[in-house]
Amino acid sequence: MSSSKKIGKKFLSVLSSAALAASCLALVPTAPALAVEAAGESSYIFHDTFESGTDNWSARGSCNAAVSSNATYKGSKALYLSGRTAAWNGGQKSLSTTTFVPGRSYAFSACFANLTGSDPTEFKLTLQYSLNGTASYDKIAQTFANRGEFVQLYNAEYTIPAGASDLVLVVETTEETCDFYVDEIIAAPAGTKIDGPTSKVVISKGPRRGDIDLDGDITVLDLIELKRGMIRGFINKTAETNADIDQSGVIDEDDVSALQSYLVGAITEFPVVNNHLSMKDFTDKVKNTIVEKEPDSANRSKNGVTYGQIQKKSYYSTTCNRQKDVNILLPPNYDPNKQYPVMYIMHGYYEGIDRMLTKGNAEMHTREMIGNAIAEGAAKEMICVFPDVFSSPTLRACTGMDETNNQAYDNFINDLTKDLMPYMEKNYSILTGKDNTAITGFSMGGRESLLIGMKRPDLFGYIGAICPAPGVTGSFNWSSDNQPYFLMITGGSDDTVVYDNPKNYHNNFDKNGVPHIWHYVNGGYHGDNCIRAHLYNFFRIAFQN
Template identity: 35%
Template sequence: MPIGDSITFGYGEDGGYRKYLDYALKQKDIAFDMVGPEGKSSASFNYKGQSCQYDDNHAGYSGYTIKQQYPIPSWGENGLLEKLKAKNAVKQAQPDIVLLIIGTNDMTANRNLTDCESDLHTLMDYILADLPEDGTVFMGSIPDFTAYGGNAQRVANYNNIVKKVAESYGDNVRFADVHGSLNGEADLQSDKLHPSGAGYEKMGRYWADVIGDYLDETSVPEDPDNPVILYSDFESGLSGWQGRGEASVSRTTDAAAAGSGAAEVTGRTAAWNGIAYALSSRKCPAGMHISVQAQVMQRSGAPVHFKMTMQYGSGSSAVYDTFAEGDAASGQWLTLSAADYTMQDGENPVLYIETDTDRCDFWLDEVTVMKSDGSQIPANYKKGDADHSGTADGRDASALLDWLLTKGGDIYADTADLDVSGALSAADLTLLKRMLMQSEEQHTDEERKAYMTTVREQITTSVPASVLQNAGGKLEHITYFSKTANRDKGANVWLPPGYDSSKEYPVFYVNHGYGGDESAMVSGMGVREIATNLIGSGDAVPMIIVFTNQYSDPAHPQQTGNGQADVPGYDLFVEDLPGSLMPYIESHYPVKTGRENTAVAGFSMGGRESLYIGMKCCGKVGYIGAAAPAPGIFPTRDQFMEHPGVMSKDDMRIDAPYEPYVLMIAGGTNDGMVGSYPEQYHELFSAHGTENIFIPVPGGGHDSSTVIPLMYNFIRCLFKA
């Protein structure tokens, strides 16, 4: 029984995910009957060049929140709980399986997450009361959306609540990561709210895999003497494996360690974007000894270091334990294994496989997780550990060099033959040295905090006069079409001294204060001067700086001068920046992409918008700065106006895996315009576990006296984490 809102109903495409689910279940030879008070028993659609019949019964209601809200939002309808009760839907249908996706409309209404959690419990209590005793509810995470102020972080926060609620019940309620089956905004319709046809198709296939895995698990009684916990050969599907971060996972027959199928991991934008499987705490409790083995392969043309890790918990409280590693030669299958791993004390263990620094596509096959006595899978040494000491380090390079010169010493070809030539040679020594010299790109939470600590220790409010002289570089004015404002907008692009169009540069977006435009921060705020001199002295990374024009109100080409009326137009820049300006810059200038190469900072209203962008676009921006940021991100009233806010205080946070490399806020002690709001932002981030740096500027006002210290400290630390 599919239950939910317009996504379950299938807004924008008749049948939505349900028709693809029907098709996929039939392909798996699973007998089923879709039930629900809406739809009809038979409908059809064209798919794969043929007309396909599907069961259209469901309980999906467009515009519905979890339960009745008062007043009902202007775009909304009613509460799903009340609708199901009025239809007596669950009791009449008596479904064996419920697929529930609800909450998108609660998020567009900017509802408090605590209230949503309570409402989800109320809804679940009702469904379970009317469900057959052996029935099961799968609580699905909601897809990303950007309409109505939606953003990846808020969706992630809500989905964490869904997961928490699901796990608070017994085995007949399970969490299903529908969100993880989709490719973010790329799988949305033009309304930026509902899945596209491709998105619905992915959802349908995902639900079919969830149901198939569930039936496989429950149809055969668990044998306590059977040591096998998990075996995935990918011959008929993904068996519950999912992508992490931006990674996409699909079954392929292009490569296989055994049989004909394997899991292919593509679209990776960071080393930690790998492949994951959620293990059951019931099957793998803390203290259990397990053995794990998996085959991985890549075709990058060079050796790649792989890691097998267990994650416990989620969000900022997640703990990661890497327990197997190895180096895979290009085109060769590598066995990752651990003979005797002890499950740690933590919630919701997730087994995942990633690379150390590379972002290449890779393949996974023949995964086995078994109860262990320490002897089922022999331990293997990782590539590069030429002397089998247990680690690959400089001693291995020395030992291999000695062996090549004298043919003496204990060297093991299984780990020293890095070029997989079948013989040890100078080429292996070169590869080993290169491997040892590669820097890590994936930062742990501890490493990020360590970098923030290093930056904090170097903070100063005494800016050398020498860095405020002689702005160099080249300034270009550009015009781009803003899809958000529905008009052309301007920006100034600063190219650093020695700019070379054949090289790539990280990019720093600078936002102006209220009433300004793309020229407001070009002069008088020290930005170009500081960048010129710090780059010249080697204290800053060469970068491209984009001075923005934030105002993006489609109804008013110019600011009205009425602050209360103009503020929403500034807030729309959170859509214009990633949707129009960034794509223009990336297509016209040689800029590096990715959050590790993207920064945003601003003054006053521009500082507020920089913080807002940092939270909403956390997957695109890794460095965030704000000088004297204006109030209004959360609801408040200052000396000038009432601010309705764009998010609650609870949402003032940036959780893992999108924690910023640097988040820096400066506030002047003599700033009579924004007062204590900069420090309030700092305190809210800190209270929610988001590491940040606050700079109180002695005597600083609402002007360059506060901006310059922020820019000096911020530019020095950019793109170095």
């Protein structure tokens, strides 16, 4: 059987895991694994074949690592990773910085396969390392494979990050928790040619209702996968999203009925159920989840958690007649073929785009906080945007705390809606509308989030304010048919800058009967500890209605 021959056909996805595994026991190709000369092999730094043991590979996280002969790419044995409960569970091997010198490049290759997981499965070869005392993770190679096929992950010239220590080579998946096999793991000098198997897969172009088997078409096979998934679980998150055909938030017989009607031509478009809770009902639902302060662990980098990439960008602001800088924090494993909700997070007076992300009274660890929340399943995957709030057409930066500068901050509503939001829609894969857009801010940024939220409830469904500055005017209310889904105001007992002003805003909304969360932080000052406590809660609530 050649390495490219697929085991079984698409309908096998409805078979049991045991039956499928049994059909794949002889997954051994006749082609040699490596099309390199003997001299090339002799130059390998290591070549793990697992013929005589695990070759110093061990389990990572709550899984098991053992040698198995059930599926191999070459030879009679491979490393088998089983009992995985998270995507980052897999195999790991420590690398010496004497051999793998930071700042230098090397070739890495590994061959992966799964017999019982999703079809296809995306595998990842990762380098875990420490940099300045912080655990970091870097992709070496990543690709998909059809179930029952081996695929090579290969990078001919991967550079170990300069200054890195505690190097660990990791084999894992990006999303699925299936058992998998890995064979022929090789490290070699940069540029070494290492041949391996390929897998011709059809990748879903992101969420598409009804395409549950992720082949790009909607057929009776999707109906089979829908019924199977309702009983045994879906192959991955994208398939589960696509299975919620009426977008009710629950996958049930209504989805089966809608798909059947579509397949026989009774309907040409899928129905949509609007099941949003009212502002009052949603606030009542989440109020008991609010904590006064975040746990210390929320701000720490954790082993096995992938964190998002920070991109420093600029866009032309027609409001300000100049280029403006912005920080954009992408979700872990950002995929341009998927769409994400967006949260805008705004700084205060005299501050800049780094303040709410990395540089506060001390260091801010917003990247770690949202990454940990997503990894726990407590927060939705989202894009966080950290803009330059100061929006004067004549001044480049704040020059004083006066009415002229106040107006420049208040002018951000125009820069946001006319310039920044269109820039985000053009350059990133985002979901739009109030269901998918949140806004919050600190101090003057909190003043702006309240002003903007009251003026544009059509755009922002989730509104927050942290120690908001004085100066918010308006009705402190919304019409019943144009309310946001959620409002949260945070104040601190030790705030000696805006004092009780956040509570005044809370009282104004309270008098008008507006459902909201008043979040009071004992010991909270006008700075980081109120910001962290607010964001910890706000990240977990946004986009959940």
